[in-house]
Amino acid sequence: MNFTVRVDGGSADGLLPFPVRTLVLTGELDHGSAPHLRKALEAAYADQCRHLIIDVTGLAFCDSTGISVFLAARQTLAQRDGSVALAGLNARVQRTFRLTGVADAFATYSTADEARAAITPS
Amino acid sequence: MDREGHAPAQWPITDDLSMLRGQVNDYAARAGLAGVRLQDLVLAVNEAAANVLDHAHGEGHVEAWHDDGSVTVEVHDRLGRLVPAHADAGNPGVTTLRGRGLWLMRQLCDEVRITRNADGSAVLLRQAIEPAGAGRPLGPAT
Numbered sequence: 001m002n003f004t005v006r007v008d009g010g011s012a013d014g015l016l017p018f019p020v021r022t023l024v025l026t027g028e029l030d031h032g033s034a035p036h037l038r039k040a041l042e043a044a045y046a047d048q049c050r051h052l053i054i055d056v057t058g059l060a061f062c063d064s065t066g067i068s069v070f071l072a073a074r075q076t077l078a079q080r081d082g083s084v085a086l087a088g089l090n091a092r093v094q095r096t097f098r099l100t101g102v103a104d105a106f107a108t109y110s111t112a113d114e115a116r117a118a119i120t121p122s
Numbered sequence: 123m124d125r126e127g128h129a130p131a132q133w134p135i136t137d138d139l140s141m142l143r144g145q146v147n148d149y150a151a152r153a154g155l156a157g158v159r160l161q162d163l164v165l166a167v168n169e170a171a172a173n174v175l176d177h178a179h180g181e182g183h184v185e186a187w188h189d190d191g192s193v194t195v196e197v198h199d200r201l202g203r204l205v206p207a208h209a210d211a212g213n214p215g216v217t218t219l220r221g222r223g224l225w226l227m228r229q230l231c232d233e234v235r236i237t238r239n240a241d242g243s244a245v246l247l248r249q250a251i252e253p254a255g256a257g258r259p260l261g262p263a264t
Contacts, residue, residue, distance in 0.1 A: 030139050031172040061143075063168050064226050068219045075219075092161055099229040105216040 003033035026058035057088030
């Protein structure tokens, strides 16, 4: 299975008075596909993204390389007083997060809409 | 259960870990692993092979075999930098970005062992097909 990243709404998407970006991931995130996600994150940072929502509803697999990319995003956005939220984790990916010991490092939501609603100006 | 799966298997390590996961998944499933325990073994092999790509110039291969009690997968590299003590790696915590592969393997598999000889290093990953005390595993529908 391949891996895709779709940018769903940029900083101009909206209704929120600060830069939020949603990345929609599908397929398998691993050693081979992680560079695609890193590239999409670099673009988001360059676009002044502060709050990042990663929609993983369509993510079938994630390994520790993928988790290290999520952790790096969390560190980068924390320096901007921002955040990374994950939406729609399936049971398999959730287990990987839990066993890796990083499950509590991210706010998680059922859907990207819920994650968006939870972001409040600070 | 058919006995064909008793034949050992061997695959090269390439950049395409997705293919390797598929190969290990099919082999271990035929050997009798299912569900989360099957997924866990596949992820552990993925982690060991990713380490070979990152730390051993990508030169290595994977061997698998099984008996009625367990499936064993050995991930070999030719560099030999991995030593047995690495199997005791602790949880690096959320502020460390990398280096959680071996820790994760230990959470995923019943047995993780590192061996080293003149040909390189190997990570042995073993998953019991019917873990003691776990009750009857939920097999696939017949």
